[in-house]
Amino acid sequence: MIFHKIHSLKGEVTVPGDKSISHRAIMLGSLAQGTTEITNFLQGEDCLSTIRCFGQMGIHIENNKDTILVHGKGLHGLRKPDEILDVGNSGTTTRLISGILSATDFEVTLTGDSSIQKRPMGRIITPLTMMGAKIESIKGNGCAPLFITGSKLKGIHYISEVASAQVKSGILLAGLYADGETSITEPYVSRNHTELMFQYFGIDIQTDNTTVTVQPAKEFPASQVVVPGDISSAAYFIVAGLIVPNSEIRIKNVGINPTRDGIIKVCEQMGANITLENITDTNGEPTADIIVRSSELTGTIIEGGIIPTLIDELPIIAILAAVAKGQTVIKDASELKVKESNRIDVMVKNLKLMGVDVEGTEDGMIINGGNTLHGATIDSKLDHRIAMSFAIAALLADGPIEILGAECVNISYPDFYTHLNDLSQ
């Protein structure tokens, strides 16, 4: 696909439902007793993979697009799938479902696409094994395919080396089945959607700073979940509205949970004109309309505890930094290397092709911004966040940007190009 410079961005956009919350709604709906109704569910390939996996384990899930009905069978209602469970491209599905599969009374093989088969699963195998789970990396390389034998689990207190909501959530889901309390401490607070949704479904869970503790669950009833818009999808339009001259856009109904809103803080730190309106609460998750206007931006330092709150936004933040005047330093973000692609290497390589002064480091990037962006051919490596980031960079480039593998946006935002086109003037 080829993208060109535009004059401005104007109008309103409603981004799709939050990916993290959509996954969790299917999982908890499947484990609840009765029918959970989910609205504004993300119809992206990753969340459809979660639906497919629970369907294979006997959960009847009606996908009527506007509403999803999950006919939950309670905590012990899953049945052994006839075939391998395929998570597609979704790390979230893999790590969260592993926590549940650890506690069943059957064996299962879990795998995914070539990207998933390179992503580290030791971080979930280690704590789940401490709980009594039996998980084997079939190729012995700490990655999927995984062979999981459901077992009796015990509660542990786990200190995680990474601030990862996927690790935390896998452990908390296993903790529902443990014989005692389970807790996890992480170096920084990662997104807390699992905690909020456990609470919403009536599960006993407590958070104390960086430690989360869950009690063994009793059966809990189905509920209704309204999924807020995904701030990680809104991020592309936040940045586009800031960097393209004469722009003003409203992004409606976006989740602004403080464990996810690092992008707003960083933009403000860089001088962005951003306002939040219609702030409200959607089943425990704060949401708002985000209004962005073109702004003069300056570089900044992004490091430490803010990193987990904007981890998926770092590729588009790198584009913002390439346009801002002065230097932006991104540190403490080595997790970027183990996402759908090595997002440090892929961003640095492609930004260089556009003429950006950028250097990759062990745990981030140093970007000297403010120079003209040039046309180039960008290989997305089939990473949705990379494809969307460069589609936004193209809006300012002095020549066409060709994106290879552009269709990978279907993972998290199938209507992305249509929405971008609708806002473009």
Ligand SMILES: O=C(O)C1=C[C@@H](OP(=O)(O)O)[C@@H](O)[C@H](O)C1
């Ligand atoms: O829990 C989640 O829903 C997610 C957690 C993050 O991963 P890590 O927990 O591995 O950092 C994020 O990158 C991913 O897109 C979604």
Ligand SMILES: C=C(OP(=O)(O)O)C(=O)O
């Ligand atoms: C890292 C991501 O997702 P996952 O880990 O679920 O594949 C992402 O969406 O950027």
